[in-house]
Amino acid sequence: xxxxxxxxxxxxxxxxxxxxxxxxxxxxxxxxxxxxxxxxxxxxxxxxxxxxxxxxxxxxxxxxxxxxxxxxxxxxxxxxxxxxxxxxxxxxxxxxxxxxxxxxxxxxxxxxxxxxxxxxxxxxxxxxxxxxxxxxxxxxxxxxxxxxxxxxxxxxxxxxxxxxxxxxxxxxxxxxxxxxxxxxxxxxxxxxxxxxxxxxxxxxxxxxxxxxxxx
Amino acid sequence: xxxxxxxxxxxxxxxxxxxxxxxxxxxxxxxxxxxxxxxxxxxxxxxxxxxxxxxxxxxxxxxxxxxxxxxxxxxxxxxxxxxxxxxxxxxxxxxxxxxxxxxxxxxxxxxxxxxxxxxxxxxxxxxxxxxxxxxxxxxxxxxxxxxxxxxxxxxxxxxxxxxxxxxxxxxxxxxxxxxxxxxxxxxxxxxxxxxxxxxxxxxxxxxxxxxxxxx
DNA sequence: CAAAATTAATCAAACGATTGATTGGCTTGG
DNA sequence: CCAAGCCAATCAATCGTTTGATTAATTTTG
Numbered sequence: 001x002x003x004x005x006x007x008x009x010x011x012x013x014x015x016x017x018x019x020x021x022x023x024x025x026x027x028x029x030x031x032x033x034x035x036x037x038x039x040x041x042x043x044x045x046x047x048x049x050x051x052x053x054x055x056x057x058x059x060x061x062x063x064x065x066x067x068x069x070x071x072x073x074x075x076x077x078x079x080x081x082x083x084x085x086x087x088x089x090x091x092x093x094x095x096x097x098x099x100x101x102x103x104x105x106x107x108x109x110x111x112x113x114x115x116x117x118x119x120x121x122x123x124x125x126x127x128x129x130x131x132x133x134x135x136x137x138x139x140x141x142x143x144x145x146x147x148x149x150x151x152x153x154x155x156x157x158x159x160x161x162x163x164x165x166x167x168x169x170x171x172x173x174x175x176x177x178x179x180x181x182x183x184x185x186x187x188x189x190x191x192x193x194x195x196x197x198x199x200x201x202x203x204x205x206x207x208x209x210x211x212x213x214x215x
Numbered sequence: 216x217x218x219x220x221x222x223x224x225x226x227x228x229x230x231x232x233x234x235x236x237x238x239x240x241x242x243x244x245x246x247x248x249x250x251x252x253x254x255x256x257x258x259x260x261x262x263x264x265x266x267x268x269x270x271x272x273x274x275x276x277x278x279x280x281x282x283x284x285x286x287x288x289x290x291x292x293x294x295x296x297x298x299x300x301x302x303x304x305x306x307x308x309x310x311x312x313x314x315x316x317x318x319x320x321x322x323x324x325x326x327x328x329x330x331x332x333x334x335x336x337x338x339x340x341x342x343x344x345x346x347x348x349x350x351x352x353x354x355x356x357x358x359x360x361x362x363x364x365x366x367x368x369x370x371x372x373x374x375x376x377x378x379x380x381x382x383x384x385x386x387x388x389x390x391x392x393x394x395x396x397x398x399x400x401x402x403x404x405x406x407x408x409x410x411x412x413x414x415x416x417x418x419x420x421x422x423x424x425x426x427x428x429x430x
Numbered sequence: 431c432a433a434a435a436t437t438a439a440t441c442a443a444a445c446g447a448t449t450g451a452t453t454g455g456c457t458t459g460g
Numbered sequence: 461c462c463a464a465g466c467c468a469a470t471c472a473a474t475c476g477t478t479t480g481a482t483t484a485a486t487t488t489t490g
Contacts, residue, residue: 024327026241030476040441042478051476104326111319111383112239123386130391153391154377154413161380162373168326171338176345176368198369205420245450255467257452266450 296355
């Protein structure tokens with residue numbers, strides 16, 4: 001049956017995603033992935049062409065679920081610029097917890113200079129989110145919701161950067177917060193609300209200033 | 216001469232630092248490092264014992280140069296809490312540019328779970344900076360300079376996170392800013408001042424609010 | 431319908447390349 | 461001369477990938 005084939009490919013992708021996330025692209029070996037997935041090594045190349053093809057397949061599957069999610073926030077005419085921004089933040093925070101292994105994987109690969117075709121594809125995807133935010137900021141400036149003196153680009157760096165910092169350095173974050181960040185209950189009940197609140201206050205304070213720098 | 220030996224070891228460490236930073240531990244090969252350093256491959260093992268030994272040597276050299284560099288601004292009685300924070304930001308931004316290769320290396324290694332002895336060591340170093348900032352924030356809250364409702368821990372995440380985002384994803388950052396972030400002249404003349412200004416305004420807006428959340 | 435032909439899926443084995451590490455001998459300064 | 465510095469050659473291991481054979485499934489044909 002066709003169903004079985006898809007299930008098997010999906011199972012391979014599940015295993016590959018976990019191993020890639022844990023060990024990175026270089027650290028993960030095709031033998032390990034095939035072994036853990038219970039399939040013959042040659043199947044990886046048979047199905048996905050190459051190790052890199054497998055990695056891309058993992059990536060594409062993951063992001064296809066993202067793509068549509070936040071796409072239409074920006075185009076919603078009924079929301080104010082600030083409401084859109086709030087919605088984006090809620091979205092990012094919720095997703096960052098669920099997919100933190102995968103996010104780590106992306107961040108690691110992005111910081112690596114090599115494998116240009118790969119990073120190009122990742123860049124392409126990430127830039128969608130970036131542009132989405134940028135659009136909201138620029139719209140907000142135009143219609144006067146946000147101060148004229150704000151720096152949209154660096155604000156984006158702050159939004160993603162703060163999120164990534166927590167994800168990439170959970171060891172440090174845990175020490176800082178006085179609680180293991182990987183504890184799911186703590187994450188869900190304490191950290192997520194706190195993080196959302198903080199982010200919104202931080203951005204709001206900055207955005208609602210005119211930040212006039214012509215002292 | 217002994218001097219020559221030290222110079223050569225140092226040169227190897229220079230090259231190794233750059234290559235490890237660019238390609239990661241797994242991605243960097245001993246042949247590449249030795250080749251680019253212009254020494255025989257066997258010399259790496261002769262000097263440093265192993266690839267991991269070389270990696271550790273890169274770290275220790277860099278860390279030892281850090282140790283002395285960051286002195287406690289926090290204990291200066293003559294500065295206001297805000298002035299201290301400003302000074303810290305200037306410090307971090309300046310340093311981030313100089314050592315961005317190494318910073319990348321640290322961030323990657325921290326996000327990777329393995330090599331615990333190493334991450335423990337890195338954590339120790341990074342926590343010094345974290346605690347320094349935390350002290351300033353808490354002092355500012357206590358003496359009324361900063362609003363009571365602020366979230367010091369997440370602010371720290373924002374400061375380091377924003378910085379790391381630029382460093383780790385220069386490809387994205389460059390696209391965002393419309394200019395290659397690795398262009399040194401642009402970095403020094405345009406980006407650094409802009410980044411400092413943004414950071415200070417962002418933090419100031421947030422800190423000077425009372426952020427009362429009991430709506 | 432049944433036999434033959436074709437295609438798809440799977441496997442063990444081996445491929446060439448590259449990895450980090452080691453050897454043994456050559457060179458050289460003290 | 462002799463230890464330290466150095467290097468070409470080589471090691472076993474592992475890497476991602478390919479192969480050719482085998483089985484299972486599907487389609488075609490008489």
